[in-house]
Amino acid sequence: MVESVIERITRGHFWDFHGGIHPPEQKFLTSNKPIKQLALPKQLIIPLQQHIGREGDLLVTIGEHVLKGQALTLSTNPMVVPVHAPTSGTISDIKMSVIAHPSGLNQLCIFLDVDGEDAWRKRNVCYDIEQLSNHEIIEKIADAGIAGMGGAGFPTHIKVNSKPDINFLIINGAECEPYITADDLLMMEQSNAIVDGIKILDKLLNPAFILIAIEDNKPKAIKALQQATTSIEKIKVCVVPTKYPTGGEKQLIQILTGQEVTSGQLPIHAGIVMQNVATCFAINEAVRHDIPLIRRVVTVTGQALNKPQNVWALLGTPINFLLEQCSVQNIENEKQPVIMGGPMMGFSVSSELVPIVKTSNCILVPSKVEMPSAFEKESKEVECIRCGQCSDVCPSQLLPQELQWSAKAKDHAQLKKLNLSDCIDCGACAYVCPSQIPLVHYYRIAKAEIREQQQLDLKAEKAKIRFEARKLRLEKEKIARQEKHKKAAAARKAAMNKATPEATGAKSAVAAALARVKAKKASKDQAQTNVPDPQGDLPTDSADDQKSQVSAAIARAKAKKKLKEEAVNKLSLDSGIVSTKSEVEADKVAPTEQPTVDDKKAKIAAAIAKAKAKKLSKSAESSNTVQAPENMVSEKIASSDDKKAKIAAAVAKAKAKKKLKEATSFANNDQDSV
Amino acid sequence: MAFWIASSPHNHNHTKTPNLMRLVMYATLPGVIAQWYFFGWGNLIHIGLAMATALICEFTVLSLRKKPISHELFDGSALLTALLIGICLPALAPWWISVIGTMFAIVIVKQLYGGLGHNPFNPAMAGYVVLLVSFPLQMTLWQPPLTLVAVDLNFTNTLTTILTGFTVEGYSVEQVRTSIDGFTMATPLDTLKTNTGLGLTVLESIKNPVFGDNFALGWEWVNAGFLLGGLFLIAKKAIAWQTPISFLISLFICSFISYSLSPDSSASTMFHWFSGATMLGAFFILTDPVTGATSNKGRIIVGLLAGLLVYLIRTSGGFPDGVAFAILLCNMSAPLIDQYTRPRTYGHLKGDK
Amino acid sequence: MNILLAILVLGSIAAIFGALLGFASVRFKVDADPIVEQLDALLPQTQCGQCGYPGCKPYAQAVADGEAINKCAPGGEDTIKKIADLMGVEVQPLDESHVKGDIAQSNRPKVAFVIEEDCIGCTKCIQACPVDAIIGAAKQMHTIIIDECTGCDLCVAPCPVDCIEMRELPETIHNWQWDLTSIPVKQLD
Numbered sequence A: 001m002v003e004s005v006i007e008r009i010t011r012g013h014f015w016d017f018h019g020g021i022h023p024p025e026q027k028f029l030t031s032n033k034p035i036k037q038l039a040l041p042k043q044l045i046i047p048l049q050q051h052i053g054r055e056g057d058l059l060v061t062i063g064e065h066v067l068k069g070q071a072l073t074l075s076t077n078p079m080v081v082p083v084h085a086p087t088s089g090t091i092s093d094i095k096m097s098v099i100a101h102p103s104g105l106n107q108l109c110i111f112l113d114v115d116g117e118d119a120w121r122k123r124n125v126c127y128d129i130e131q132l133s134n135h136e137i138i139e140k141i142a143d144a145g146i147a148g149m150g151g152a153g154f155p156t157h158i159k160v161n162s163k164p165d166i167n168f169l170i171i172n173g174a175e176c177e178p179y180i181t182a183d184d185l186l187m188m189e190q191s192n193a194i195v196d197g198i199k200i201l202d203k204l205l206n207p208a209f210i211l212i213a214i215e216d217n218k219p220k221a222i223k224a225l226q227q228a229t230t231s232i233e234k235i236k237v238c239v240v241p242t243k244y245p246t247g248g249e250k251q252l253i254q255i256l257t258g259q260e261v262t263s264g265q266l267p268i269h270a271g272i273v274m275q276n277v278a279t280c281f282a283i284n285e286a287v288r289h290d291i292p293l294i295r296r297v298v299t300v301t302g303q304a305l306n307k308p309q310n311v312w313a314l315l316g317t318p319i320n321f322l323l324e325q326c327s328v329q330n331i332e333n334e335k336q337p338v339i340m341g342g343p344m345m346g347f348s349v350s351s352e353l354v355p356i357v358k359t360s361n362c363i364l365v366p367s368k369v370e371m372p373s374a375f376e377k378e379s380k381e382v383e384c385i386r387c388g389q390c391s392d393v394c395p396s397q398l399l400p401q402e403l404q405w406s407a408k409a410k411d412h413a414q415l416k417k418l419n420l421s422d423c424i425d426c427g428a429c430a431y432v433c434p435s436q437i438p439l440v441h442y443y444r445i446a447k448a449e450i451r452e453q454q455q456l457d458l459k460a461e462k463a464k465i466r467f468e469a470r471k472l473r474l475e476k477e478k479i480a481r482q483e484k485h486k487k488a489a490a491a492r493k494a495a496m497n498k499a500t501p502e503a504t505g506a507k508s509a510v511a512a513a514l515a516r517v518k519a520k521k522a523s524k525d526q527a528q529t530n531v532p533d534p535q536g537d538l539p540t541d542s543a544d545d546q547k548s549q550v551s552a553a554i555a556r557a558k559a560k561k562k563l564k565e566e567a568v569n570k571l572s573l574d575s576g577i578v579s580t581k582s583e584v585e586a587d588k589v590a591p592t593e594q595p596t597v598d599d600k601k602a603k604i605a606a607a608i609a610k611a612k613a614k615k616l617s618k619s620a621e622s623s624n625t626v627q628a629p630e631n632m633v634s635e636k637i638a639s640s641d642d643k644k645a646k647i648a649a650a651v652a653k654a655k656a657k658k659k660l661k662e663a664t665s666f667a668n669n670d671q672d673s674v
Numbered sequence B: 001m002a003f004w005i006a007s008s009p010h011n012h013n014h015t016k017t018p019n020l021m022r023l024v025m026y027a028t029l030p031g032v033i034a035q036w037y038f039f040g041w042g043n044l045i046h047i048g049l050a051m052a053t054a055l056i057c058e059f060t061v062l063s064l065r066k067k068p069i070s071h072e073l074f075d076g077s078a079l080l081t082a083l084l085i086g087i088c089l090p091a092l093a094p095w096w097i098s099v100i101g102t103m104f105a106i107v108i109v110k111q112l113y114g115g116l117g118h119n120p121f122n123p124a125m126a127g128y129v130v131l132l133v134s135f136p137l138q139m140t141l142w143q144p145p146l147t148l149v150a151v152d153l154n155f156t157n158t159l160t161t162i163l164t165g166f167t168v169e170g171y172s173v174e175q176v177r178t179s180i181d182g183f184t185m186a187t188p189l190d191t192l193k194t195n196t197g198l199g200l201t202v203l204e205s206i207k208n209p210v211f212g213d214n215f216a217l218g219w220e221w222v223n224a225g226f227l228l229g230g231l232f233l234i235a236k237k238a239i240a241w242q243t244p245i246s247f248l249i250s251l252f253i254c255s256f257i258s259y260s261l262s263p264d265s266s267a268s269t270m271f272h273w274f275s276g277a278t279m280l281g282a283f284f285i286l287t288d289p290v291t292g293a294t295s296n297k298g299r300i301i302v303g304l305l306a307g308l309l310v311y312l313i314r315t316s317g318g319f320p321d322g323v324a325f326a327i328l329l330c331n332m333s334a335p336l337i338d339q340y341t342r343p344r345t346y347g348h349l350k351g352d353k
Numbered sequence C: 001m002n003i004l005l006a007i008l009v010l011g012s013i014a015a016i017f018g019a020l021l022g023f024a025s026v027r028f029k030v031d032a033d034p035i036v037e038q039l040d041a042l043l044p045q046t047q048c049g050q051c052g053y054p055g056c057k058p059y060a061q062a063v064a065d066g067e068a069i070n071k072c073a074p075g076g077e078d079t080i081k082k083i084a085d086l087m088g089v090e091v092q093p094l095d096e097s098h099v100k101g102d103i104a105q106s107n108r109p110k111v112a113f114v115i116e117e118d119c120i121g122c123t124k125c126i127q128a129c130p131v132d133a134i135i136g137a138a139k140q141m142h143t144i145i146i147d148e149c150t151g152c153d154l155c156v157a158p159c160p161v162d163c164i165e166m167r168e169l170p171e172t173i174h175n176w177q178w179d180l181t182s183i184p185v186k187q188l189d
Helices: A002-010 A134-143 A182-189 A191-205 A219-228 A249-257 A277-289 A319-325 A389-393 A400-408 A412-417 A428-432 A439-498 A501-530 A543-569 A575-592 A598-621 A628-639 A643-673 B017-027 B029-039 B042-064 B069-073 B077-088 B095-111 B123-134 B155-164 B173-177 B188-197 B219-235 B242-261 B269-273 B278-285 B296-316 B323-340 C002-027 C035-042 C056-064 C076-087 C101-105 C124-128
Strands: A043-047 A089-098 A106-114 A168-173 A209-215 A235-240 A272-276 A295-301 A309-314 A362-364 C110-114 C164-168
Touching (some): A134 A191, A134 A277, A168 A191, A168 A249, A168 A277, A182 A191, A182 A219, A182 A277, A182 A295, A191 A219, A209 A249, A219 A235, A235 A249, A249 A272, A272 A277, A277 A295, A309 A319, A319 A362, A389 A400, A389 A428, A400 A412, A412 A439, A428 A439, B017 B029, B017 B077, B017 B219, B029 B077, B029 B219, B042 B069, B042 B095, B042 B155, B077 B095, B077 B123, B077 B278, B095 B123, B123 B323, B219 B278, B242 B278, B242 B296, B269 B278, B278 B296, B278 B323, B296 B323, C035 C056, C035 C076
Parallel strands (some): A168 A272, A209 A235, A295 A362
Antiparallel strands (some): A043 A106, A089 A106
16 A cells, blocks of 8 residues: 555656645745845734643743743643743733734733843754654654644644554645745755754654655755755655645645545544644754744735745744835725735734734735735625535535535534535635635634534533532432431430430420520521521531521621611711611610620621711712722721621622612613603 | 735635626527527517516515615626526517516516525526416417528517517418418427327428428527537536536437337437527526536436436427426426435545535 | 225225334334433523523423423523424513523623622522532632533522622633624724
8 A cells, every 4th residue: 555655656646636726826926035034023922822722831920031942831731832932032021912813812922022132042952863762852842832833733742742653754845825935935945954854753753654745836845855855765755736725634645645534533543644844844943953943934925015025033023023024015094904824724813913923824915906805895795506616626525505505504413414524724615606605704603603512512511410410419418417317306305215414404405496496487587578688597517606697697687677778768868877877776786686795796887887888978979989988898897807797797788789789770770761 | 004804715716606697698699699590580589578577577676675786686697597588489479478487587486586596496497487388379489490481580570570469561470480381380399299299200200391401490500509609618617517418418318219219200319409499408507506406426417317308308298398397307306416416525434424 | 885895995995004004103113302301402501590490401391391481591592492493382582581681782601700809608609509610618718610600690699798790701712703893903003
């Protein structure tokens, strides 16, 4: 099998994948200019997460000075790759900022003020990779923060740390997206470094064959790599026909090996590993030169630029710096699309502060002439006429027109049946659609919805399990309690029958329990009549505790009742009167209770008074201004150790809050009705 | 400068549905010109009438449905439907035939089902079939080729015949259709059907002047014109080649089998190809993407089915030509065919849907 | 005589077919999920009890027994539609007593949040939570496990100090729904 594949490849025969398109390549804009080294930008914005997975733990603080190549985050799990300082400077801020993502949402970013010295941290250069064990190499790759640079950004150290036998290591230099020439230029200029990187991968994976796939529209890159690999038998440079999306992982595997990657599986299951050429370059830098992934080649192109070219951009460079360097033409009052990535799969960025990240290979600023559809304000979408051109070009052999209907109808079951998950978002269908339907956009929404639905289902399932578990627990507790009660009763009976000195004690205990029950009942009744939300009684262990709680509850209920009456009747009274009055009330409350601590009363009263004062002032104004009494109350409570008072104060506070809410809502209603 | 947000892909190949429709209309030109050359102005007048009706109907329904009128009125689909109806009609049919047919096609078959892209049946063929069933007399007012007509059918004569039923000189439609020999002329297919019904052999029947020197006087050139236009569309990739080719092959095979079994009672394969609406149906109606199958396999199946049905209706059905009926039947079965001819998705085993 | 024969023949045919149908209905019986299970699967499993039943399963049972289908507030219109489909009844608008201003306003999922400075450790919310998503002990500050919270807001009412509020989950790149029109576009110059 492997042999025949190689035979075919040496003869220059390849398989073909279904569909595909030939959009205008427009690579000439940048393909004949060398990669430019840029001056250091003033500030870098480094997002903590630049790849698939999660962000690492921060290692630096605001104000800290960092050296070039210093790690800024720490990887705590394999799916996390660290980020590094692309140059030396001072961390000026760590805050949420807009990141390179189609949503334009904010994520945590490190703002690095560049000091211009570009001072390196200590580097541990190692030219002889034979000295290193595989484990050490993988560690170096992981520490260098390398994630797939072709687009998806899968952590590289996971990909190269695979156990099974690898038949093919495929180096992806196809670069099938129009406009982009970053890999092309890198192959031309750094072919030896790339081959060195490939050798490192060879040592790690030990594949049967290494295939470097390059589309036939890059003759210089093909020549450079052929020259660099002439001495190595194992490596074959495969010149594949130009067609979009040849560079897609699944498509390239099909072209080179004739195999299909089974849906839902990774290429590794078929003994195939694919790496991007830029990733190979980065691996070489990391392993041999101890340079973490801090820069990459970015194609800055499009006819709206005067000087489109490839540049070495530090990660974190805001795109406005790149655009300035390539002289963006002045476009008056026109909404200019700026696309990160290529015209087929890139996304438009929402802000000029979006930084370059590990996966950004292109910044495309098209003019209106070359890409009119990117400027269209309204969708020109008309009805689908089922012409089937989309299914003719779909590289996954899906039925885009049927998917589109199901996506619009939110028929998730049908979408699954039509294998929506096998869509690679390549955009070929939308490119050819004569009805100009933004097909990919519909699929993306549908995919996001399905994903969310799956998460909701999982969550619901979990909630159900937890609910059932809770029910079971409550049931058990109830039975245990009953058991305990029964035992206690039996014990009491036995004790009484004995008629020993303990019996009197038991009797009195029974009497006490009866009294407690009565008191509880009374408080409950009161609570039910007076308080809007009846408070359930807590099962407590000791009788004493319960007693004090009952009394406290009664006190609370009373206080609440009074409070309410006050609120209804005395809204217009000023706070001075209220405070004296509430003191009187507090006295009135006192005789009915059995206080355990004397100053408790006073504290409750004070808290109530405070709350009232607050409430009054608030309701008087009703205009949602922050009130001083609130702070005073909380301060007072903080100083006081007494829990009861604190509770009372909190209750008062809550009441006051409720009142305030009502008052404001009334006020609002009044305003509305006016 | 502000940034503009859009979803990928940001590029497009600039094809548009209206352009596609226009291309198809241009492709009918050779056939229409042949029709004009052999049968005079009748069909051109009907095309004009149908197009005007189509635009008015489309405008009315779109405004009732509160759809963007400027956007959809000129997308070409209504005009194409009208054009096809005009081509299909008998040249001397009264004016209200094309008006009613077009109205039915646009209002009921197309718009009431949801407009462009949602109609299960080809509007032109559904309109035609409604006319055929409702007005059988008017729909047989086929005009013989001009060379066989005694009356001079110039533009004015044709126009007055269509509008009033009489030529300027006062000849009625029946008189116009009567040949120099005093026979009422029918289409070659009709004639063949009647004659074989009367027990004549095919060889005897085709002595009738409507058959001309080859297969069917005039009709063969009209069909050749549509064939040319169809090949142009295939070359332009505006239509899929699978449908017309499989249709023609299917019709060829059917007629070949019966011709080899009993040459006396069966017409030749080429007669089937170059008479009636064969080529028009193959390249312009059966290929209508909205009502056809979408997958390549499905298209081939639809084509084969249509060829078989056309042959069966022509030989054993009650109507001389069966293209319209065959196409409507295929329209009906297309969703089912699509359902069972879904391609295998990348990375899935066969049958693992 | 003829009539008798006809009746006999038709009768026997009817009997044969009847027997066939009866046999088929037993032999090819499709074991469908009990309706309660299906209904339970449609409900959002927040266990919030806003329908008046202690949990989703009991409400599913009640719907199967003829209870109104429009009482599930967290599920909203979607769930009502699905239940209506399953039960073969008309879709009804959400029961009015469940329509709350803030729920109707936003579609984003919400979770409860304890304002920890104000919490007095009364454990009332812990007892109210149907999925044990609140941790804390008596007289200790409580907090909510966001991942477990179903957003049922049953804990809001029992809190004596009003320190629990429902907060929207923030939109992140992980749960973003590809709504391009919602992206704020920054004006330059």
